[in-house]
Amino acid sequence: xxxxxxxxxxxxxxxxxxxLDLIVQHLIYTAVALFFAxxxxxxxxxxxxxxxxxxxxxxxxANALRALPSLGLVVLLVILFGPVxxxxxxxxxxxxxxxxxxxxxxxxxxxxxxxxxxxxFTVDAARGMGYRPLxxxxxxxxxxxxxxIFSGLRNATLQVISTxxxxxxxxxxxxxxxxxxxxxxxxxxxxxxxxxxxxxxxxLVDLLIGAVSRMLVxxxxxxx
Numbered sequence: 006x007x008x009x010x011x012x013x014x015x016x017x018x019x020x021x022x023x024x025l026d027l028i029v030q031h032l033i034y035t036a037v038a039l040f041f042a043x044x045x046x047x048x049x050x051x052x053x054x055x056x057x058x059x060x061x062x063x064x065x066x067a068n069a070l071r072a073l074p075s076l077g078l079v080v081l082l083v084i085l086f087g088p089v090x091x092x093x094x095x096x097x098x099x100x101x102x103x104x105x106x107x108x109x110x111x112x113x114x115x116x117x118x119x120x121x122x123x124x125x126f127t128v129d130a131a132r133g134m135g136y137r138p139l140x141x142x143x144x145x146x147x148x149x150x151x152x153x154i155f156s157g158l159r160n161a162t163l164q165v166i167s168t169x170x171x172x173x174x175x176x177x178x179x180x181x182x183x184x185x186x187x188x189x190x191x192x193x194x195x196x197x198x199x200x201x202x203x204x205x206x207x208x209l210v211d212l213l214i215g216a217v218s219r220m221l222v223x224x225x226x227x228x229x
Contacts, residue, residue, distance in 0.1 A: 011187075011194035012201065022182070024198070028206065030178035034169045035210075038101055039162060042108035050113045050157075054120025054150070055142050063117060067110035076171050079103050083175050093177075100172040107168055108161040115157020119150025148223065155218040162214060166207050170199070180206070 011017060018024045053059045082099030090098065123146045131145045147154075170181030183199030186192070 008194045008197040011192065012198040017198075022178070024183075024202065027178055027180050027182055028202065031166070031169055031180045031203075031206065034100065034104065034172055034177075034179055035162065035165050038104035038165050038169075039108055039158075041101070042105045042112055042161060042165075043158075045105070046109045046113035047116055050116025051120060051142065051147070054117040055138070055146060057121070060117070063113055067114050070106050070110045073103075073106060075103050075107060075168050076174060078106075079171050079175055096172075096175045096177050100169075100175060100177055103171070104165050104169060108165050111157045111160040111164065112154075113157075115153045115160070116150070119153025119157075120146050122153065123149045151222045152218070155214065155222065159211065159214045159218075162210055163207050166210060167203060170203060 012024075020026070049059075049063060053063050079099050082102055083096055086099055087095050089095070120142075127145060127149065128141055131141045136144070169179050170184060172179045173181030173185040180199050180203050183195050183202070187195030187197075187199060
């Protein structure tokens, strides 16, 4: 039987836990994780980039978070949160925590790097025109740093989409369900379908973020 047979079987796409339903679940995990990661990382990156204070701190935090083993941390957090929650939150919260921790470093470091890379003469010109620090940040530094910020968001999004498959390891949904269930059933077609769909989803989201970036970033600031 062809390994692609599972993917092209229409009966596997509809219904509860069908492929379309799993894709939606996967995207929800990704969106929620990125939302909370941005709430944490973006202000820190802006502050450090604008004030140049705490550079060593965010570098250390970013390196430490990148070194965390995703799967092992999910299992550990499920064990810790199990007695606290009696619903699916005992699995959802640990999975989201891990995905948030994974997304924070690229967003935070790219935001800092973008703000820090703004031409100091441009900042001095704005200051000479009477701009206050927050005005400089929001009207000069952030617009100039958008290429870096989008690069960090892009990196974080692709990492989260790829790693969100670990949610299936603790009985949650998403495209990882195809890989975990396929392995349990020795159904290699199902496993191949899961891997291919994650790859295609990564490419499509990457193209979408690239298109949004081209719309919002000034043409003079785009990298060749």
